[in-house]
Amino acid sequence: MKVFGYGTEAADKDLVSVVFERKDPRAGEIAFKVTYCGVCHSDLHQVRNDWRNTTYPCVPGHEVVGEVTAVGDGVTRFAVGDVIGVGCMVNSCLDCEKCDAGVENYCQGPKGFTATYNGPAKARGENTYGGYTSHFVVREEFAITVPNGYDPRYVGPVLCAGITVYSPMKHWGLEAGKTLGVVGVGGLGHMAIKLGKALGARVVALTRSEGKTDEILKMGADEVVISSDKEQMKSARQSLDLMINTIPVPHDINPYVGLMKSDSTIVIVGNLTNFENVVPGPLVFNRIGIAGSLIGGIKETQEVLDLCAEHDITPSIKMVKMQDINDVLSTLEEGNDGDFRHVIDMQSLHE
Ligand code: NDP
Ligand code: ZN
Structure with a gap:
């Protein structure tokens, strides 16, 4: 599928619009249309290569939420039309002590977990592209269920x-x-x-x-x-x-x-x-x-989102447009000015 997004080619370059292909969902995978994506300071670190491990082009975004458009064979927990979320991981070995214990974030498999962006992806080692995109594909085990009634705009920053x-x-x-x-x-x-x-x-x-x-x-x-x-x-x-x-x-x-x-x-x-x-x-x-401490496992991520829904806890967000992402990243770089979390409305990528 053709995907529209925002990414950068180098640490000293702005994010610009990019077009690339994602594979249609294979068995056990879910495709969804991204509606909102939170902006994390890690996105800025990765874009600027602060951790000296960035693979370019870099398409950030790991506070992703959207609506399911297709499911692959064998997917049982999600159906077309569901609202789902994806946080910082899209895969892990699912076979080590840590994965068995539900802490895939500390996966001990030879490749560790696969990050939502800046991968590399398990199978072929290619770079992963994150949620600053119109569409996303994830395997079912790494998708988070959005509780009924919880406003999708608030989901990303919880993840x-x-x-x-x-x-x-x-x-x-x-x-x-x-x-x-x-x-x-x-x-x-x-x-x-x-x-x-x-x-x-x-x-x-x-x-x-x-x-x-x-x-x-x-x-x-x-x-x-x-x-x-x-x-x-x-x-x-x-x-x-x-x-x-x-x-x-x-x-x-x-x-x-x-x-x-x-x-x-x-x-x-x-x-x-x-x-x-x-x-x-x-x-x-x-x-x-x-x-x-590094993020959290999928089970605990579901737990905290459910807790937020139950107790009506919502992040304090400022909605922004995808086109304004470079200004948002500059704001984070200068030190947060009281807009506690920015969330990108992906609408413009769907027009
Ligand atoms: P924000 O930019 O939203 O917030 C960071 C806050 O730290 C600022 O609001 C400010 O708070 C304070 N701060 C910023 N710059 C300085 C400075 N130079 N000196 C002192 N204080 C400063 O970032 P996030 O909350 O999104 O992320 C915070 C960090 O956590 C990032 O490094 C990010 O990469 C990391 N991270 C780690 C994860 C993990 O798993 N361990 C997961 C996600 C993010 P104030 O004005 O109140 O002092
Ligand atoms: Zn983050």
């Missing part, structure tokens, strides 16, 4: 931003009586505030951006700490059981360690590049762990 912060909350046992710190309130961070509250925790948001304070409180945060304000940081000392750090770039983590209680964990989800000069003393004396 990456939502699951990426929900998974560590579940893994490290966040619950009522505990306090969560959320560092960086953008796409991931704002979902962490909403989901942390849904799990009954006290939530402290740590932001550089004083201008976001009112919005952050409206999301349900119990407290906002301006990270550059030494007094405010001091008053939050040793108050957190779990911290989710979404800052996308290398930064000094030591001031955040001081906010952690004894036996607590800092989970890094944002910066993948390096942390310089981490001072181990405070970690050692308080048995504080620094850990990392």
Whole structure:
């Protein structure tokens, strides 16, 4: 099938409109018309080759939602007309200990999981192209069911931003009586505030951006700490059981360690590049762990979307047009200005 989308040929080039072919759905696969796609900061990292692993052309997008147009033989869970979602993975070995345990995101197969974009695809090793496209094909195991009544515009940001912060909350046992710190309130961070509250925790948001304070409180945060304000940081000392750090770039983590209680964990989800000069003393004396976490498995992704539908949790989104994607990426690059998650309306690609 002929597919229209937006992608780039190089790290220093804008995204431009592209046309390419996707294979019609084979056995076990589903084809769908993309209606909306969220814009993740990872899209920007990948486009700019920040992780030194980008294959070009790069067509990003891993917060994808749309309407099923065709199903291959043997597909049982979806039918034409259904609304479905796809997050950050489109395949994995489905045969290792991790896949069996429902955490395909940590697939131990020789090729690991296949990312929704920047693949490479399992069978032939070609590059995968993401959701900034008019149509998508995915195997059934990696498609997420959109609960009845949940507005499709909100689905995408749950499938990456939502699951990426929900998974560590579940893994490290966040619950009522505990306090969560959320560092960086953008796409991931704002979902962490909403989901942390849904799990009954006290939530402290740590932001550089004083201008976001009112919005952050409206999301349900119990407290906002301006990270550059030494007094405010001091008053939050040793108050957190779990911290989710979404800052996308290398930064000094030591001031955040001081906010952690004894036996607590800092989970890094944002910066993948390096942390310089981490001072181990405070970690050692308080048995504080620094850990990392990558998205979440398909089962847990379905769980968090169902939870959002059940509790009426919706991401704070700004709808944008596909043609405006380069401006949106520049906004993320400069540091989020209070539009917590951008979602592309794919309508123009269908005209
Ligand atoms: P956003 O750009 O939406 O939000 C990041 C937030 O971090 C900003 O809003 C800002 O919050 C803060 N921030 C931005 N720049 C800086 C800076 N230079 N110094 C300090 N703080 C800064 O990004 P996303 O939420 O979409 O993604 C965040 C990170 O998480 C990205 O690196 C992304 O690649 C990664 N990611 C990781 C995943 C995983 O599985 N581990 C999955 C998805 C994304 P404020 O103004 O409040 O301080
Ligand atoms: Zn993402």
